[in-house]
Amino acid sequence: MATHAAALQERRAPVAREIPHTVSPGLWTLAWRRLRSDRVGMVSLVIVALFIVMMILSGAGLIASDWNREVGVNYAPPSFLGGETAAGASAARSGLPATETAPQGAEYKSNVADPIGDVIEKLKAGEAGGKGAKTDRGESQPAAAPPATSESSEESVDPLASVMADIRAGKGVEAEVKPIERKATLPFGGDKWGRDVVKKTIKGSETSIFVGLASAALATFLGTLFGAVAGYFGKWVDDVFNWFYSVFSSVPYLLLILAVAAVLQQKGVITVILILGLTGWTGVFRLLRAEYLKHKGREYVQAADAVGASNARRMFLHIFPNVSHVVLVQLSILVVGFIKAEVILSFLGFGVPVDVVSWGSMLNEAQNELILGKWWQLVAATVAMAVLVTAFSLFTDALRDALDPKLKGRAGA
Amino acid sequence: MSGYIVRRIWQMIPTMLGVVLLVFILFNWVGGDPAYVLAGKISNQEQIDNIRRQLGVDQPYWVQLGIFLKQIVTADFGASWSTNERVSHILLTRLGPSLTVLVPLTILSTLIAIGLALAVAYVRGSLTDRMVMIVCTVGLSVSILVYIIVFQYVFAYKLGWFPVQGWGDAFFQNLFVYASLPILIGLVVSIAPDLRLYRTFVLDEINQDYVRTARAKGVAENRIMWIHVLRNASIPIITNLMAGLPALLLGQFLIERFFSIPGIGREVILAVERSDFPVIKAITVYVAVATILTNLLADLTYKAVDPRVQLK
Numbered sequence: 191m192a193t194h195a196a197a198l199q200e201r202r203a204p205v206a207r208e209i210p211h212t213v214s215p216g217l218w219t220l221a222w223r224r225l226r227s228d229r230v231g232m233v234s235l236v237i238v239a240l241f242i243v244m245m246i247l248s249g250a251g252l253i254a255s256d257w258n259r260e261v262g263v264n265y266a267p268p269s270f271l272g273g274e275t276a277a278g279a280s281a282a283r284s285g286l287p288a289t290e291t292a293p294q295g296a297e298y299k300s301n302v303a304d305p306i307g308d309v310i311e312k313l314k315a316g317e318a319g320g321k322g323a324k325t326d327r328g329e330s331q332p333a334a335a336p337p338a339t340s341e342s343s344e345e346s347v348d349p350l351a352s353v354m355a356d357i358r359a360g361k362g363v364e365a366e367v368k369p370i371e372r373k374a375t376l377p378f379g380g381d382k383w384g385r386d387v388v389k390k391t392i393k394g395s396e397t398s399i400f401v402g403l404a405s406a407a408l409a410t411f412l413g414t415l416f417g418a419v420a421g422y423f424g425k426w427v428d429d430v431f432n433w434f435y436s437v438f439s440s441v442p443y444l445l446l447i448l449a450v451a452a453v454l455q456q457k458g459v460i461t462v463i464l465i466l467g468l469t470g471w472t473g474v475f476r477l478l479r480a481e482y483l484k485h486k487g488r489e490y491v492q493a494a495d496a497v498g499a500s501n502a503r504r505m506f507l508h509i510f511p512n513v514s515h516v517v518l519v520q521l522s523i524l525v526v527g528f529i530k531a532e533v534i535l536s537f538l539g540f541g542v543p544v545d546v547v548s549w550g551s552m553l554n555e556a557q558n559e560l561i562l563g564k565w566w567q568l569v570a571a572t573v574a575m576a577v578l579v580t581a582f583s584l585f586t587d588a589l590r591d592a593l594d595p596k597l598k599g600r601a602g603a
Numbered sequence: 604m605s606g607y608i609v610r611r612i613w614q615m616i617p618t619m620l621g622v623v624l625l626v627f628i629l630f631n632w633v634g635g636d637p638a639y640v641l642a643g644k645i646s647n648q649e650q651i652d653n654i655r656r657q658l659g660v661d662q663p664y665w666v667q668l669g670i671f672l673k674q675i676v677t678a679d680f681g682a683s684w685s686t687n688e689r690v691s692h693i694l695l696t697r698l699g700p701s702l703t704v705l706v707p708l709t710i711l712s713t714l715i716a717i718g719l720a721l722a723v724a725y726v727r728g729s730l731t732d733r734m735v736m737i738v739c740t741v742g743l744s745v746s747i748l749v750y751i752i753v754f755q756y757v758f759a760y761k762l763g764w765f766p767v768q769g770w771g772d773a774f775f776q777n778l779f780v781y782a783s784l785p786i787l788i789g790l791v792v793s794i795a796p797d798l799r800l801y802r803t804f805v806l807d808e809i810n811q812d813y814v815r816t817a818r819a820k821g822v823a824e825n826r827i828m829w830i831h832v833l834r835n836a837s838i839p840i841i842t843n844l845m846a847g848l849p850a851l852l853l854g855q856f857l858i859e860r861f862f863s864i865p866g867i868g869r870e871v872i873l874a875v876e877r878s879d880f881p882v883i884k885a886i887t888v889y890v891a892v893a894t895i896l897t898n899l900l901a902d903l904t905y906k907a908v909d910p911r912v913q914l915k
Contacts, residue, residue, distance in 0.1 A: 437621030440898075441891045442849050444856070445871065449887050452875040453629050533746050534857065538872060553748050560756050572749045579744035 217515070217593075224592040231588025237581035241399060248396040258385065381555060381567050390547055391570045397548040399578065401462050402529035408467025409528075410521045413474025418505050420475070421482025431475070439472045447531065451540040462541050466528045474520045481513040515593035522586040526579055533575065549575050611899050622891040627671050630880050631664070671884075680885040685877040690885045693870060700770060701866030704782045704855055708789040713844060716794050720801035721828050724809055736802075739795040747792050751861045754788050768863040785858045800843060804836045811835070838909050845901035849894040 215223070225231050247253045381387060420431035438446070446469045454461050485491060486509065494508045535541035536550025544551070549571045556568035674680050680690035723735050759767040765784035771777055808814070809832055817827045856868025863869075867886065874882035906912050 433617055433621055436618045437625055440618055440622055440894045441625070441887060442894060445887055445890055448871055448875050449626070449629060449883055452878060452880070452883050530746060534748065537748050538860075538875075540875060549746075550748075553746065553752070557748075557752050560752060561760065568749070568752065572745060575746060576741065576744040580741050583740055583744065 221515070221592040225588055228588045228592065230584055231592070234581040234584040234588065237577065238585050241395060241578050241581075242403075244392060245396045245399045248392050249400065253389075253392060256389070381559075387567050387570045390552065390567070391549075391574050394547045394549045394552050394571060395574055395578070397459065397542055397546055398529055398532055398550070398575070401459060401466070401532045401542070401548070402525045405463045405466035405470065405528045405532075406521050406524035408463060409470035409524055410474050410517060412467065413471035413520070414478050414510075414517055416471065417475045417478025418482050418510070421479040422486050422501070422505050422509070424483070424486075428479075431479070435472055435475055438469070443469065444531075447535065448540070451535065457541070457543040459542050459546060462532055462535060465535075466531055470524060470528065474517070474524070477516055477520060478513065481516055482509060485509045485512060519586065519590045519593060522582070522589055526582050526586065529575070529579060529582075608899070608903075611902075615895050615899075618895060619892060622888060623672060623675060624668075626884055626887050627668055630884055631667060631671075674885075675888055680881045683874075683882050684879045686879075690881050693882060694867070694885060694889065697865060697867045697870045700777070700864050701855065701859070701868065703774070703777050704785050704789070704858070704864060704866065705851060707778070707782070708786045708793070708855075709844075709848070709851060711786065712790050712793045712797060713840075715790065716797035716801055717833070717840065719794070719798050720805050721833065723798070724802050724805035725824075725828060727806060727809075736799070739799050742791075742795045743799075747857055750788055750791055751857060754784065754791075755861060758787075759784055768861065770862075770864050781862070781864070785855070785862050785864065788858060789855060797843075801836070801840055804839045805832060808832045808835045834908075838905060838912075841904050841908060842901050845897050845904065848897050849890050 225235070244253070381390060416431050416434070420428045441449075447465055450465045450469060454465065482505070491504055491508055494504045499508065532541055532548065533550040533553065536548045537554045538550075539554070541550055542548045552567055552571040556565075556571060559565070560568055678691050682689055683693060686693075719735070723732050726732050755767065759765045766781060768781075770781050813835075814827060814831060817831050818824075822831070855866065856872055858864070859866040859869040860872050870882060871886055873879070874886070
């Protein structure tokens, strides 16, 4: 099967063959060699591989499994800034703009109009730190003293202070089992609840990359299947699938996604994957249909027919390996697009549920934090996403060049 | 020519019916009973039955489809489920603000992208070319959300050059005060992909024989690039531009949301947030119709720009 492609490849490259008896390299070997010689491509491949390893490790619970623990003070600044901005944390908190959209809270499904949001927030602060920890912190880590004192002064004017005291008393047992010493600073800062931004970013990467890969796989699978069937059988089957294609492609992609998101009420990672996968197959379909049209009349397919291979066998065992490079490049392009789409969906609150962190939900929180001067979560999510997407795009370009050298240099950088 | 247009419009009918069917299946079947969505927290069976009767969902599917078709043709989708505003009124009033941002943005971004693409393609392979392409690639990798958040924070909130958000009643105030930062962000976001694409279109033309001929007979370089090359490269550029127009209308939805611009995009997001099905249905169907029509328009423009093209 692949030998045919290899033979084609040989014919394309007029390399002087002085030793005729060596085994000629196949398409994939040649492509791999070309990719290896592409420095930018290899660097981006390594970066993409690192991200995927990170995703797997995080998914297996080996790293960042405790991302949800509140290890630092609220909005703990990055360590390299020192503790001086810690004073701003509590001061800025009262300055929360009225138009604040709800942070995609972890356990607390707070929403915009949540009247007890502040109470919960304070409750959390008290619950995890405990009263004892507050005084301890003041002595052992002077950096954190300002927020602690201003917090207590805030309580004195708080009309709900007595209620809070009751609630805290009730929660006293829990405060005992959570003896976490809250740090004043964290390696790259903390979020609203004092969770480590680095771990959060790793966890967010896991979600975003997984959604990107899985939905791209689903869309590519559908597009390939439809394209193969339409291109191979032709006639009315082709007409039906073409109609299907023109219907799906005449609704702008983002609108289609939002419409499906509106209809599917339950939120979840699987839902996002389904939304993106079921709507994103059109590009793959168009290309694969053309490829199958081209290939179905070729001699090797006729030969397969002559030896009695079934339609399915010819489509997927004979033709597919010869068009798989198109599939691979399309898959790679889709991953980037879907990662971006997931970020936007989750940002708008139509994506992953609130208790799953993703780059999109991080950006949503960061939007409000930025006004308070807490830029680290925004930077962490942005950098992680930009590095991965840049690497993935460059890798896609390198992959396309390696698999289809005729196209080299056509698609820009 | 007119025969071609008539034939194309005839061919659109199955696609349009398909879109209607898709939207119908999505909202009346995949999403479950719309009455329960509308009823929300009310679990009173009697009320739900009432709503079902009002929506017509107690009828067989083909009657419901008929109702939906009638709604589309008469442009009467009834009232919004959440604000009780007429859907047709929503669409008409939201179109203006969207276009106020969209039209200047499209014109500016196309002109800038074409100019830059010609310049960059002219010095192809040079350090400038490579730097611009790297900046584009990296710039494309940052989410549009980040651009909006950071620009709004820096230019509107910190520096105060623009209003943070809002929209007025006067057209020129909207265009020059409220729409300027959204347009600026839109430019930053849309130029990078356009530039990459247009550069390849120009590169395809720049090595053609007619360019060499023009040089040989002593045509000035500027004239070669702007008249000879651009005329030929504009065919794929126009196709790309026209194909992207309806999506652009919605593509600005994040910008509209952040800057509280009462446009179509923001309306879609609000409607999705509130499960306001009539609004989403109406927008989806009409935007799809607009897409199909602009595709035809793109083909006709194609013919106008390139007389060699034969429309079949």
